[in-house]
Each structure stands twice: as structure tokens, then as C-alpha cells.
Amino acid sequence: MTPGARTQAAIELLDTVIAAARDEGAAADTLIARYFAARRYAGSKDRRAVRERVYAAIRALGERPASGRAAMLALAADDADLAATFDGGRHAPAPVAPDEPVASRGVAPAWLEQALADAGLDEDERAALVDRAPLDVRLNPLRPAPELVGAQPIAGLPDARRLPAGFDLAPFAGAVEAQDAGSQAVTLAAAARAGMTVLDLCAGAGGKTLALAAAMQNEGRIVAADVDRARLSRLAPRAEAAGVTIAETRLLDPGREAAALADVAADVVLVDAPCSGTGTWRRNPEARWRLTPARLDRLVATQARLLDIAADRVRPGGALTYIVCSLLDAEGSAQVAGFLARRGGWAAEPADLPLGRAHGTGWRLTPAHDGSDGFFVARLRAPC
Numbered sequence: 577m578t579p580g581a582r583t584q585a586a587i588e589l590l591d592t593v594i595a596a597a598r599d600e601g602a603a604a605d606t607l608i609a610r611y612f613a614a615r616r617y618a619g620s621k622d623r624r625a626v627r628e629r630v631y632a633a634i635r636a637l638g639e640r641p642a643s644g645r646a647a648m649l650a651l652a653a654d655d656a657d658l659a660a661t662f663d664g665g666r667h668a669p670a671p672v673a674p675d676e677p678v679a680s681r682g683v684a685p686a687w688l689e690q691a692l693a694d695a696g697l698d699e700d701e702r703a704a705l706v707d708r709a710p711l712d713v714r715l716n717p718l719r720p721a722p723e724l725v726g727a728q729p730i731a732g733l734p735d736a737r738r739l740p741a742g743f744d745l746a747p748f749a750g751a752v753e754a755q756d757a758g759s760q761a762v763t764l765a766a767a768a769r770a771g772m773t774v775l776d777l778c779a780g781a782g783g784k785t786l787a788l789a790a791a792m793q794n795e796g797r798i799v800a801a802d803v804d805r806a807r808l809s810r811l812a813p814r815a816e817a818a819g820v821t822i823a824e825t826r827l828l829d830p831g832r833e834a835a836a837l838a839d840v841a842a843d844v845v846l847v848d849a850p851c852s853g854t855g856t857w858r859r860n861p862e863a864r865w866r867l868t869p870a871r872l873d874r875l876v877a878t879q880a881r882l883l884d885i886a887a888d889r890v891r892p893g894g895a896l897t898y899i900v901c902s903l904l905d906a907e908g909s910a911q912v913a914g915f916l917a918r919r920g921g922w923a924a925e926p927a928d929l930p931l932g933r934a935h936g937t938g939w940r941l942t943p944a945h946d947g948s949d950g951f952f953v954a955r956l957r958a959p960c
């Protein structure tokens with residue numbers, strides 16, 4: 577492909593990413609894979625260059641742009657080589673007209689930037705939300721530790737390593753789990769120990785379930801529940817590879833979760849709740865283009881409902897750990913304040929984790945402060 581054809585491909589792809597973000601359609605990665613599946617003539621260098629351009633645009637633009645062309649013109653404003661590809665040549669974008677719309681750079685849509693500022697994140701903290709994320713892993717203490725060339729330790733997390741970009745994890749399946757340092761740190765707030773009964777209410781594919789099992793030295797019982805069949809079905813093979821035998825999965829019907837869990841009385845319940853993901857924009861920057869105030873309201877309502885379901889499953893004196901990979905107070909500190917207001921006798925305990933700092937009713941990790949994804953976590957103690 578010529579440089580102009582690559583630019584035009586990025587514009588076309590961005591048009592589909594923008595439409596999918598607006599209409600809750602497929603993720604950018606899926607759209608890029610589909611695009612090239614239908615264009616076998618594009619070589620691996622072309623694919624990489626186009627993909628990089630698409631993601632550079634997504635990362636640079638906070639507001640969902642009006643079009644792929646407006647998005648690429650925003651990048652071209654600071655990149656003379658890119659601007660030169662708008663030459664009207666064969667397969668290349670048309671030359672730029674004097675009054676053409678150009679998307680504006682930014683971290684997030686205005687309403688979200690304001691909500692993040694209201695949550696106490698200054699400009700530098702907000703800008704770091706869309707930096708590139710490192711590759712972090714958790715060494716599985718249930719398996720012999722492999723040699724990982726180039727691995728760096730992460731202070732305060734003995735099982736965490738930061739790996740060089742592009743490191744191939746496939747040969748280490750079961751011994752090494754890809755997991756952000758922040759995700760590892762917030763799981764420690766659950767303080768799961770050998771012999772406990774633990775409910776992982778939003779287990780997904782089991783990233784935190786496996787970390788809980790390791791902390792429990794694979795002794796006790798974990799009920800790993802989720803409403804998403806596809807995600808939950810990935811847990812059992814991962815557990816087997818990791819040597820985890822104490823986790824059982826339970827697929828829940830949305831709206832009927834409480835009944836399906838009525839037999840569980842847990843020492844620890846973990847709610848790794850569905851959220852806006854504002855703390856994981858480094859890995860998923862297009863999420864900024866998908867979130868609307870109405871979608872956020874729905875997530876906040878679901879989180880409150882899950883907190884109440886979870887609280888009913890904690891034995892007297894047990895603990896509930898609530899986690900969101902979001903830095904919005906509506907999903908974090910204020911969500912927990914609402915829980916404490918409607919649940920007499922419950923108390924928030926200081927988390928005191930190796931990463932992060934106290935924030936409102938809980939604890940917060942941010943990319944700028946901790947070099948990890950952004951999280952809010954609270955540990956809540958049930959009355960005896």
C-alpha cells in the first residue's frame with residue numbers, strides 16, 4: 577500500500593470505529609481484524625501501520641470525532657508526512673479543503689473530564705489515563721517460577737513483574753497470568769486466606785479468581801459467578817492450567833442472581849463490578865467514545881444492586897471487597913457511601929495496599945501515581 581492508501585484505510589476504519597462506539601457495536605480490534613480479512617492484499621507492515629494510525633487517533637481524541645477524516649486531519653496537523661498523504665492520488669485521501677472540520681485533541685469528552693476533575697484528578701493525572709500501558713504479569717505461586725528474560729520487579733508486589741512490550745506469554749501458560757499491577761494490588765484488599773469460603777461475584781474469565789486462589793494457597797472454596805457465559809467458560813481451563821482446584825463456576829441469570837447464590841455464606845465476597853472502565857483507557861482508549869451519561873447511570877444502578885446482593889452473602893463479621901476499574905466517584909467513593917448509608921452496621925476499613933492512596937470511602941490507584949491502571953477499591957466489614 578502507498579502511504580496515501582494507508583491513510584485512507586485508517587480513515588475508513590475510523591469511520592467504522594466511530595459508528596460502533598455510537599451504536600454499541602464491535603470493538604476497534606474486531607473491526608480492524610474484519611477490515612483486513614476482507615483485504616488480503618495488505619501486507620503485515622501495512623496492517624501494522626494502519627492499525628497504529630487508527631489507535632494514535634483514538635488515543636489523541638477525547639470526544640468521539642464526527643468522521644474518520646476529521647480524526648486523521650487532527651493527527652495531520654502535527655505531522656507533516658501524514659499531511660502530505662492527503663494528495664488526491666490513487667487510493668489516497670482527497671486534498672484538504674480550507675474550511676474542513678478537524679477533530680480536537682483531548683483526554684475525554686467535556687462532561688467526563690469534568691467528572692474526573694471533580695473526583696480530584698488534576699490535568700497531569702487525567703492526561704496519564706491515555707498513556708500507553710505496560711505489560712504486567714502475576715507469577716503463579718502454585719507453579720514453579722519460570723525465567724522471564726527482561727522482567728522487572730514491581731515494588732510491594734512480590735509476584736508481579738513488568739515485561740518488555742511484545743513479550744510472548746504463550747509458553748508460560750498457567751505459570752504466568754497477564755494481569756495489571758493495579759489489578760493485583762486491589763485483589764489483595766480481599767485479604768483471602770487459606771481455608772476461607774470466597775464468593776467472586778463478577779468473576780468474568782477469572783483473572784481475580786486465580787489470584788484469590790493463589791493467596792489461599794489453593795485451600796478453601798471459591799464460588800466464581802458471572803452472568804456472561806462466554807467469559808465464565810474461559811475460567812475452568814485457566815484454573816486447570818494454573819493448578820487451581822478450589823474454584824467452582826456458577827452461571828447467573830441476570831435479575832435472578834440472589835436466588836442462585838442463596839446457599840453461599842462467605843467469609844469474603846469480591847465484587848469486581850461492571851463499570852465505565854475510565855481507569856483502563858490506556859488499554860482501551862475507545863471506551864471514552866462509548867460512554868454516555870445514560871450508560872454511566874445504568875452502570876451505577878447495576879453496581880448498587882450487586883453490592884446489595886453481595887452483602888447478603890457475607891457471613892456475620894465477614895468482608896465485602898468492592899472494586900471498579902474506574903476513577904469516577906459515582907462508581908467508587910460515592911457508590912460506597914450510598915451502600916454504607918442504606919446498610920446499618922457495615923463499616924469501611926482502610927485498605928492500605930502497596931500501591932495507591934486513600935480516597936473518600938476507600939482507596940484509589942491511578943496511572944500517574946502508581947504506574948498501573950486506575951482503580952477504586954473499598955473493604956467493607958459486615959456487622960457481627
Ligand SMILES: C[S@@+](CC[C@H](N)C(=O)[O-])C[C@H]1O[C@@H](n2cnc3c(N)ncnc32)[C@H](O)[C@@H]1O
Nearest residue numbers: 777778779780782783784802803804848849850
Ligand atoms: C470488571 S469485569 C470482571 C473481571 C474479572 N473479575 C477479572 O478479574 O478478570 C465485570 C464482570 O461483571 C459481570 N457482570 C455484569 N453484570 C453482572 C451481574 N448482574 N451479576 C454478576 N456478574 C455480572 C460481567 O459479565 C463482567 O464479567
